[in-house]
Amino acid sequence: MWKLVQIELFKIFRKPRTYIAFAAITAIVGLIQLGFYVDGDTYIKFGMQALSDSFNVEGKILNGYLLAYIILQTLLVHVPLLIALVAGDMISGEANMGTLRLLVSKPISRTNLILSKFMASAVYTLALLIWMAIWSLLVSLLIFGADDMIIMKSEVVTQILKSDTLWRYVAAFGFAALAMVTVASLAFFLSLFAENSIGPIMACMSIIIVFTILNTLNLPLFNAVKPFLFTSHMLGWKGFFDVQVNSNNEQIVGSVENLPAVLRSAGILAIHIIIFLSASIFIFKRKDILS
Amino acid sequence: MHQIIEVKDLSKQFSGTTVVDRLSFTVYKGDVFGFLGQNGAGKSTTIRMLLTLIRPTSGQINIFDKDLLHHRSEILSKTGAVIEKPDLYKYLNGWDNLSLFAKLSGKSFTRKELAKKLGQVGLENRGGDKVKTYSQGMKQRLGIAVALVHDPELIILDEPTNGLDPQGIADIRNLIQMLSRDENKTILVSSHLLGEMEQVANRMLIIDKGKKIVEGSVRELVDPAKLVLEVETTDNIGCRQKLSETRWHNQLRKNKPDKLVMDISREDIPLFARNLVEMDVQIISLKPVNSLEEYFLSLTKDKAYVEAGTN
Numbered sequence: 001m002w003k004l005v006q007i008e009l010f011k012i013f014r015k016p017r018t019y020i021a022f023a024a025i026t027a028i029v030g031l032i033q034l035g036f037y038v039d040g041d042t043y044i045k046f047g048m049q050a051l052s053d054s055f056n057v058e059g060k061i062l063n064g065y066l067l068a069y070i071i072l073q074t075l076l077v078h079v080p081l082l083i084a085l086v087a088g089d090m091i092s093g094e095a096n097m098g099t100l101r102l103l104v105s106k107p108i109s110r111t112n113l114i115l116s117k118f119m120a121s122a123v124y125t126l127a128l129l130i131w132m133a134i135w136s137l138l139v140s141l142l143i144f145g146a147d148d149m150i151i152m153k154s155e156v157v158t159q160i161l162k163s164d165t166l167w168r169y170v171a172a173f174g175f176a177a178l179a180m181v182t183v184a185s186l187a188f189f190l191s192l193f194a195e196n197s198i199g200p201i202m203a204c205m206s207i208i209i210v211f212t213i214l215n216t217l218n219l220p221l222f223n224a225v226k227p228f229l230f231t232s233h234m235l236g237w238k239g240f241f242d243v244q245v246n247s248n249n250e251q252i253v254g255s256v257e258n259l260p261a262v263l264r265s266a267g268i269l270a271i272h273i274i275i276f277l278s279a280s281i282f283i284f285k286r287k288d289i290l291s
Numbered sequence: 292m293h294q295i296i297e298v299k300d301l302s303k304q305f306s307g308t309t310v311v312d313r314l315s316f317t318v319y320k321g322d323v324f325g326f327l328g329q330n331g332a333g334k335s336t337t338i339r340m341l342l343t344l345i346r347p348t349s350g351q352i353n354i355f356d357k358d359l360l361h362h363r364s365e366i367l368s369k370t371g372a373v374i375e376k377p378d379l380y381k382y383l384n385g386w387d388n389l390s391l392f393a394k395l396s397g398k399s400f401t402r403k404e405l406a407k408k409l410g411q412v413g414l415e416n417r418g419g420d421k422v423k424t425y426s427q428g429m430k431q432r433l434g435i436a437v438a439l440v441h442d443p444e445l446i447i448l449d450e451p452t453n454g455l456d457p458q459g460i461a462d463i464r465n466l467i468q469m470l471s472r473d474e475n476k477t478i479l480v481s482s483h484l485l486g487e488m489e490q491v492a493n494r495m496l497i498i499d500k501g502k503k504i505v506e507g508s509v510r511e512l513v514d515p516a517k518l519v520l521e522v523e524t525t526d527n528i529g530c531r532q533k534l535s536e537t538r539w540h541n542q543l544r545k546n547k548p549d550k551l552v553m554d555i556s557r558e559d560i561p562l563f564a565r566n567l568v569e570m571d572v573q574i575i576s577l578k579p580v581n582s583l584e585e586y587f588l589s590l591t592k593d594k595a596y597v598e599a600g601t602n
Contacts, residue, residue: 007391015382098378102437105342106395107368288305289344 008120021082064141087187088200095291185276236265301350325492326481333501371443377434396441427454522551
């Protein structure tokens with residue numbers, strides 16, 4: 001199996017389109033960092049306006065941790081497109097090139113073929129998130145330094161200690177990886193039904209957009225299905241930045257406010273991956289290769 | 292003789308349409324087995340079923356004395372194939388494609404061994420170039436190299452000479468003959484180039500509308516002594532009139548009044564030519580038509596006619 005995964009990875013990383021995603025992330029993160037480097041103080045002053053009237057905030061508010069949070073919040077919404085670009089091409093691209101029939105006529109079981117292709121797209125997804133982590137977190141820390149992280153939400157201001165932040169990012173990226181592998185498994189599943197990659201990529205993005213819209217509509221009809229939509233759980237990584245407080249309203253270092261909810265979201269995403277992958281294997285094993 | 296492929300009552304339906312209809316045939320060890328049929332006859336569907344790309348609706352395929360569906364991996368590891376167009380990874384070079392498919396076939400080779408495989412198809416100097424820069428003929432040759440890379444016992448070639456120039460076609464013909472003669476490979480080859488098929492195949496199967504028309508050795512099916520002769524003269528109609536009063540009139544085909552087409556044996560051609568000269572016919576050409584092509588057309592046309600007549 002590992003040999004098959006290696007072959008699939010070799011094919012993925014020899015394709016020019018694979019690097020579009022890496023270049024796009026580098027460019028976007030670089031631009032955000034440049035913008036904050038040049039004009040970040042003004043942005044922070046504006047954001048802190050309400051707070052500074054009541055509190056005396058000291059230290060480096062615009063630091064690498066905060067910037068990484070801002071970047072993740074902005075970027076993770078758009079990364080599914082970059083994931084679908086490769087995962088949606090895994091089967092349909094082979095069908096389009098005509099290589100699928102050659103692959104299937106080799107002494108590899110169809111189940112192993114699907115598993116290796118899926119694992120290769122999952123490795124690509126992880127590589128993309130690691131690349132994103134390097135640029136959004138490590139490079140931001142190098143440029144802007146480290147300090148406590150202040151996150152402002154509609155009614156709450158959370159201050160996370162510098163020493164309590166890094167593990168949260170590791171967990172958040174781990175969760176984001178799970179969410180993005182879910183997107184990859186959807187795009188992969190859709191790629192079974194097409195003979196060019198445009199269809200699966202567009203279909204995957206359409207599903208994500210429709211589900212996201214359903215999430216925002218507060219109607220009883222949709223409220224019943226919302227907990228089961230994977231898009232409802234994709235931003236669950238933010239849960240790692242909600243810190244539990246004790247009875248004296250003091251932060252508990254190393255805590256997560258609602259860990260069961262985060263884990264439930266992770267579980268629902270994992271179930272989606274299993275469903276999409278099992279369905280892919282089931283369908284591909286019975287599929288006539290006519291391309 | 293030892294059977295390599297044994298197909299029994301194989302059928303395939305797509306949405307209620309029968310594409311392959313209770314097809315049975317046998318390929319023996321060392322055969323170069325010609326698989327003939329018009330476009331849409333069901334050749335590619337049959338080949339895809341032999342390679343497990345398509346699941347049969349009914350029937351059985353045994354290869355190397357084993358049931359294909361239950362011993363798929365074992366059988367495919369001893370089988371190499373070119374299926375219709377030789378589509379390969381265009382963004383990879385020839386070496387990478389060859390090496391990749393060798394690994395997928397369960398074998399790995401040294402650079403030297405791969406060079407030998409590329410040399411077999413005349414691509415030793417282009418292995419480092421990306422496949423997208425290859426001509427159609429070069430892609431076809433690389434496709435054949437991919438089929439042969441793991442040294443299979445059974446080789447299935449679906450239209451292997453598609454897109455090749457005359458020299459390329461001759462090279463593939465020589466390669467097939469060499470693989471059969473020197474390496475005792477069993478080869479199933481489908482082609483629409485009937486002349487080529489006649490030169491390389493020792494046995495053949497003709498199918499039409501998914502059904503077997505005939506199967507057997509080329510010698511049995513095509514009597515090389517019997518030919519079809521196309522005669523061109525300065526006055527074909529006058530010549531036909533003259534021939535109608537001679538011993539040749541029964542051999543003259545009547546379905547093309549403006550053309551002279553004869554069923555004739557090889558040894559009678561000199562006598563026929565002499566008779567034409569004696570009758571003062573001005574001959575432009577005497578052209579023997581490929582016998583397999585004639586045989587193929589007669590079988591498939593007759594079949595079409597009979598079926599149309601019964602509807």
